[in-house]
Amino acid sequence: MPSNKTLRVPRRHFIAGAAAATTLTIGVTPPARTQGGSFVSTVFGGVYEREYRRAIIEPFERETGIRAQLKLGSPAEWLTSSMVNRRNPEIDVLLLPYPDNIRAVQENIGLELTKADIPNLADVAPIWIDQWRGQAVGLDYVSYGIAYREDLVPKPITSWRDLWDPALRGKVTLPAIGIFGSWELIVLTARLHGGNEDNLAPAFAAVKELRGNVRQFFRSGVDITNLLSSGEAWAVGMTTHIAPYALIDAGKPVKYVIPSEGGMVGAVSYHIARNTRNAELCKRFVNFALSKPIQEAVCNGLVAGPTNSRAEISAATRERVPTIDRLQLFDWYKVIPQMPALTERWNREVAF
Amino acid sequence: MSALRRSPALLMLPACLLVTGCLLLPIAYLIGLSFNPPVVGEVELTTTLTLRNYARLLDWFYASVLLKTLWVSIVTTAISAVLGIALALSLWRTPAQWRGLLVVVVLAPLLVSIVARTFGWMLLLGDAGIINNALIGLGVIREPLHMMFTQGAVIVGLVHVFLPFMVLSVLAAFDRIDPAIPEAADTLGAGPFTIFWQVILPLLNPGVAAGVTIVFSLAMSSYVTPALMGGSSAGVLTTLVYQQLVVTYDWHFGAALVAVLLATTLVILGSVLYANAVRTARWMGRR
Numbered sequence: 001m002p003s004n005k006t007l008r009v010p011r012r013h014f015i016a017g018a019a020a021a022t023t024l025t026i027g028v029t030p031p032a033r034t035q036g037g038s039f040v041s042t043v044f045g046g047v048y049e050r051e052y053r054r055a056i057i058e059p060f061e062r063e064t065g066i067r068a069q070l071k072l073g074s075p076a077e078w079l080t081s082s083m084v085n086r087r088n089p090e091i092d093v094l095l096l097p098y099p100d101n102i103r104a105v106q107e108n109i110g111l112e113l114t115k116a117d118i119p120n121l122a123d124v125a126p127i128w129i130d131q132w133r134g135q136a137v138g139l140d141y142v143s144y145g146i147a148y149r150e151d152l153v154p155k156p157i158t159s160w161r162d163l164w165d166p167a168l169r170g171k172v173t174l175p176a177i178g179i180f181g182s183w184e185l186i187v188l189t190a191r192l193h194g195g196n197e198d199n200l201a202p203a204f205a206a207v208k209e210l211r212g213n214v215r216q217f218f219r220s221g222v223d224i225t226n227l228l229s230s231g232e233a234w235a236v237g238m239t240t241h242i243a244p245y246a247l248i249d250a251g252k253p254v255k256y257v258i259p260s261e262g263g264m265v266g267a268v269s270y271h272i273a274r275n276t277r278n279a280e281l282c283k284r285f286v287n288f289a290l291s292k293p294i295q296e297a298v299c300n301g302l303v304a305g306p307t308n309s310r311a312e313i314s315a316a317t318r319e320r321v322p323t324i325d326r327l328q329l330f331d332w333y334k335v336i337p338q339m340p341a342l343t344e345r346w347n348r349e350v351a352f
Numbered sequence: 353m354s355a356l357r358r359s360p361a362l363l364m365l366p367a368c369l370l371v372t373g374c375l376l377l378p379i380a381y382l383i384g385l386s387f388n389p390p391v392v393g394e395v396e397l398t399t400t401l402t403l404r405n406y407a408r409l410l411d412w413f414y415a416s417v418l419l420k421t422l423w424v425s426i427v428t429t430a431i432s433a434v435l436g437i438a439l440a441l442s443l444w445r446t447p448a449q450w451r452g453l454l455v456v457v458v459l460a461p462l463l464v465s466i467v468a469r470t471f472g473w474m475l476l477l478g479d480a481g482i483i484n485n486a487l488i489g490l491g492v493i494r495e496p497l498h499m500m501f502t503q504g505a506v507i508v509g510l511v512h513v514f515l516p517f518m519v520l521s522v523l524a525a526f527d528r529i530d531p532a533i534p535e536a537a538d539t540l541g542a543g544p545f546t547i548f549w550q551v552i553l554p555l556l557n558p559g560v561a562a563g564v565t566i567v568f569s570l571a572m573s574s575y576v577t578p579a580l581m582g583g584s585s586a587g588v589l590t591t592l593v594y595q596q597l598v599v600t601y602d603w604h605f606g607a608a609l610v611a612v613l614l615a616t617t618l619v620i621l622g623s624v625l626y627a628n629a630v631r632t633a634r635w636m637g638r639r
Contacts, residue, residue: 178595215584216583230475232500340392347587348413
């Protein structure tokens with residue numbers, strides 16, 4: 001029979017007990033370990049994470065018993081963490097996009113990758129190793145092009161120059177400075193108007209001219225989706241194929257094109273932190289991700305181009321990812337030092 | 353325990369340590385960084401001091417961005433105060449059984465993600481949105497009004513999300529008013545406007561002041577709403593801070609921008625609260 005007496009715990013005993021329990025929970029709980037060890041890496045959120053886990057992480061953990069702990073967040077945050085904790089890195093393998101992956105090389109964050117440590121590097125096209133000066137290797141690449149609402153634009157868009165068409169007044173969205181596609185937009189516009197990586201000034205005069213057509217500077221793929229699907233914007237000036245094809249697959253009258261002058265390249269790369277204590281596990285992981293079957297799986301899942309030359313992507317993926325010869329690469333090492341000045345100029349002349 | 357009884361101030365020690373460790377030290381570090389020479393990618397404090405980051409701010413461009421940020425924040429706070437007082441008054445007058453439900457309705461904007469909220473505003477204010485379609489349908493306008501992605505849209509978005517803070521602050525002040533006081537004013541022949549203006553509003557002062565402090569501080573430091581609802585020229589000071597910290601990695605200049613934003617917010621709030629305190633003291637003296 002239950003007692004009617006209330007159990008009374010003296011307050012100081014309660015506080016002491018709670019403190020002890022908290023200490024045990026926070027401080028003494030052993031970190032999750034697996035037989036094969038573990039390491040920390042990074043991943044982008046949303047669909048990317050889901051496909052990445054399915055194509056790379058799950059088979060890797062199954063095959064090796066090594067646990068990959070994935071950290072979500074932003075590339076700038078990951079890179080900052082690697083720079084601040086250089087001697088004792090929190091992240092063992094960084095997966096970074098442009099321009100952070102080039103900046104990581106300039107900051108000397110990554111170990112030199114060798115074919116002795118990562119045999120599958122032998123199958124990777126040199127372009128996906130050399131641009132990171134041997135300190136990183138590309139996982140996959142995507143294109144940057146133009147997306148537009150087929151039902152709203154007065155005529156189909158085929159060239160980058162079509163963005164300047166007065167018929168698109170107030171109906172174009174471009175990346176905000178620093179957001180994916182923004183540096184590509186500056187370099188491409190400079191090239192279209194007689195400039196290059198050493199002379200980006202022509203881009204500003206041209207983008208100022210384009211400003212009348214700009215409805216908003218987008219900051220994420222979600223912005224692109226909202227602007228295009230609501231019809232607030234008819235054309236996206238520089239975007240990867242990911243958001244547009246999500247809308248196309250949802251039945252929206254959207255088209256994604258690689259303009260006649262060529263698209264731009266987006267790529268993500270692996271960087272193994274120089275002072276990681278898990279270098280061997282990390283090398284094993286990168287080698288695994290570069291293998292032919294995994295490259296095929298991840299690229300078909302993410303709809304991206306492989307860096308392993310032997311990998312064969314499906315016809316559906318091939319239809320959406322152009323071959324690298326239709327895309328323009330540029331020298332990020334020349335652009336990155338100019339970024340503070342470019343940002344300042346963009347703010348003064350284009351945005352704000 | 354006996355020491356705690358002897359000195360109740362010791363009870364405040366954990367809170368003070370928490371605030372110092374989690375808030376004041378990082379801000380002090382950031383402000384210290386703003387006095388170091390700008391080196392891209394460098395985050396360690398050094399002993400080399402300079403005013404170079406602040407000198408860079410002596411420029412009309414940065415002054416104009418600061419003024420724009422202030423303008424947006426002041427208008428947001430003013431609209432929130434007016435609407436907040438009206439809404440809190442309605443809630444105060446609402447029968448107790450409905451009040452809880454209505455408070456949840458007032459808090460609703462805080463329960464919806466910013467992305468969903470922005471999309472909702474797009475459906476309402478967009479070129480092909482409900483308002484434009486209605487106005488075109490009624491023959492009031494021929495071309496859609498550009499309401500979305502403007503400074504006006506930013507203010508609407510900020511008021512939408514910060515209004516609950518104002519309402520809750522003012523409602524707490526309403527609850528402290530003795531209902532006998534407005535009744536007494538009524539008995540003595542004061543009209544509804546006089547009762548509100550000369551009796552209720554002065555009694556609401558602490559609540560309004562708290563609401564203004566919260567809403568103005570949040571508006572000055574808001575980043576996401578201006579970014580999502582603002583147009584191609586809707587950048588505010590926090591946009592510049594984000595760029596310096598995340599895009600160009602010029603943390604020293606970014607820290608200087610943070611210091612200016614913080615100082616401006618504190619000076620304005622301090623001035624308003626001081627003026628309010630003086631006014632309240634005068635009112636209490638008159639009484």
